[in-house]
Amino acid sequence: MAPKVLVSDKLSETAVQIFRDRGIDVDFMPELGKDKEKLAELVGQYDGLAIRSATKVTPTILEAATNLKVVGRAGIGTDNVDKTAASKKGVIVMNTPFGNMITTAEHAIAMMFSVARQIPEASASTHAGKWEKSKFMGVELTNKTLGVIGAGNIGGIVCDRALGLKMKVVAYDPFLSQEKADSMGVEKVELEELLPRADFITLHVPLLDATKNILSREALEKTKKGVRIINCARGGLVDEEALADLLKSGHVAGAAFDVFAEEPAKENPLFNLPNVVCTPHLGAATTEAQENVALQVAEQMSDYLLTGAVQNALNMPSVTAEEAKVMGPWIKLAEHLGAFVGQMTDEPIKAVNILYDGVASEMNLKALDCAVIAGLMKPQTPDVNMVSAPVVAADRGIKTSTTTQAKGGSFDGYIKVTVVTEHRERSIAGTVFSDGKPRFIQIKGINIDAEIGNHMLYTTNNDIPGIIGTLGQTMGERGVNIANFTLGRKEAGGDAIALLYVDAPVPEEVREALHDTGMFNSITPLAFDV
Structure with missing residues (x-):
């Protein structure tokens, strides 16, 4: 019997046709996601559920989804999916993390142009029949310094586009190595140096405890007079009240925001201030991006349902069903080892060296490598998963090496992770006991036996x-x-x-x-x- 997929949000007809072309029985009900009672009534018939943001995959929905094997989210964010409940039910959650990077980066560049030349205000003035040519004096981007906070996937594209505009680019990113910065053609700096140097500042980091209000009042007051601030990343990265005050005082010349601390933003301190451009979270809102993520999720779900291949899964490694039975605890251990050194490291990582001993050396090392890197990157990049982690690490110039050895100690096998930075090395080792529970067995060369x-x-x-x-x-x-x-x-x-x-x-x-x-x-x- 052919697998059955329910599309409960608005996906393109082309994406729906991919399911049909692959031999999957698909029901396209784009409004169903808004009706949680009806969704719960019908979802039990399906092997796959393809969604955008309207459908909420709650524990109640998952409890009713007795046949569900995979949820595919067309886009990056999966806040509308209870991933813990999905994991407990054995349901894979997939997303499409790279489908809208270019679109979001282009929006940041467009916002930068808009605030540099006061385009929205000039357009409104001209539509009103005014001809206020002398009122809208702008600035060029050429030879200006762009400060990029967060030089990962989207930030890296912004850097590339800015260099094409003949801007000087300085970048602050704790995970950006000097080698990667050199290859990108940007100057790697600390935040304290970026603030007074940049003519424009654009943010491209996730919202974490470490990045919340990264542009605080204190930080904004250290910026160059006449700076322009662009935020197309996440609301909450900038102190909006402080920015409004500095815009009114003239210290900040302009701002362009696509995201806000509270959304939907009906009221905001930045609204109705001169030379402040605001858009309603349009970063991924292009025809191409929406089509790309829809096509990607259809292909990924089809591959899994027909062949068992897993791509961009947020809660499952890329391993076969047979491997997963044996490797599950070891994959969890690998994630924990990576997470330990990731939380301990606050400077650019140059290399990650992974040693597999004994039984661990005989497993699917690629999956274990991915688990280590995902654990390592997740403290700073929450959206990372086991598939995207190696790409993110490579983009940041992090080199990964793997070594195997026969059983060399009192354990049947263990994994040791060593992280190398400019100034130090950190290492941690762990094993899986016979009860299937991971343990830390060595930190900094000191032997321990620690439950996690x-x-x-x-x-x-x-x-x-x-x-x-x-x-x-x-x-x-x-x-x-x-x-x-x-x-x-x-x-x-x-x-x-x-x-x-x-x-x-x-x-x-x-x-x-x-x-x-x-x-x-x-x-x-x-x-x-x-």
């Missing part, structure tokens, strides 16, 4: 008395419950570490209290998707 939890705290210190008591008392007094506590040291009186598995994230006040004891060299909260 959703929330953890990692500390380094000199091996002195009182560490256990200080950690326990400080956290206990502040209501932080420790589920598991692991210690290790190289030698008596030497370097020592502690890894705590806790029931909830460790509040900043607890970390400050530990720091104030003067007993710890570093205190780092960690999070893992267990």
Whole structure:
């Protein structure tokens, strides 16, 4: 029997025809996604569900989807899909992460031109029958300095287009290596240097704790007088109130925003200010981009349903069904190892070296490599997955090397990940015990046996008395419950570490209290998707 796919949002007829041409039985109901009761009633008939953003794939829908094997999202964002619930149900969630990069980058360039020449205001004035030629004095882009915050996929395209416009480009991106910056033809700088140098600043980073209000009031006040700010990435990256004040004072000459802290944006401090261009989140809104992502999701879903091939899956590695049974815990371990060093590293990564020992060396190493890189990149690039991670890493000049060896220790096998930056190396090793649970077994060359939890705290210190008591008392007094506590040291009186598995994230006040004891060299909260 041919697989059945339901298209519950507006996809192009060409994409729907791809399913038919591949021999898949497809029902095209573009308005169904808005009716959650009707969707729940019908979804159980289908092997695949193709959506955009209108359909909400909730636990209720997944519970009703008794035959569902794959959800395909035409686009990048999958906030409308409960991926945890989908994973528990064994449903693969796919997206199309590269279908609208060019479109979004072009929109940023278009917004830059618009604010440089005051095009929207000049157009409105001319339509009103005014001929205010002297009122709209613009600036050229040629020879101006463009500051790019985030030089990944979309930011990299913006850099390339800006260089074609004969602009000077300076880029701030913690993951951008010097070699990659040189190959792109941009100058790699820190944010503090970018701010006073740039004539235009454009943002291309995800919204994370580390990037929220990256252009804060303090940062905006450090910019060059007359700067113009472009944000086509995510709302919340710029302090909109502060930007409005600096626009009114004349320090900032203009701004162009496609995204806002609250959307849909009915009111905003930037609205109705002179030389502020606003669009309603149009970054991916071109015919080509919408067609590209629709065609891609149809091809990906067809491949999976007909051959088992997995592309751009957010919750499953690119492995066969047979491999997945054995490799599942090892893939999770690889992700955790990558996530550990990814959260510990705040400077550009030059290389990732992965050692596979014993039984681990006999597995699908490509999938394990992808899991390590995905874990490594996810703290800074949440949308990354096991398929896109190697591409993202390569784009950022990160070199990955793999080594295998026969069983060389007391474990049947293990994985060791070493990250190389300009100034240091960090390494961590782990294995999978017979109960199928991943464990960390070595950090910084110090042997440990640590269970992995959703929330953890990692500390380094000199091996002195009182560490256990200080950690326990400080956290206990502040209501932080420790589920598991692991210690290790190289030698008596030497370097020592502690890894705590806790029931909830460790509040900043607890970390400050530990720091104030003067007993710890570093205190780092960690999070893992267990």
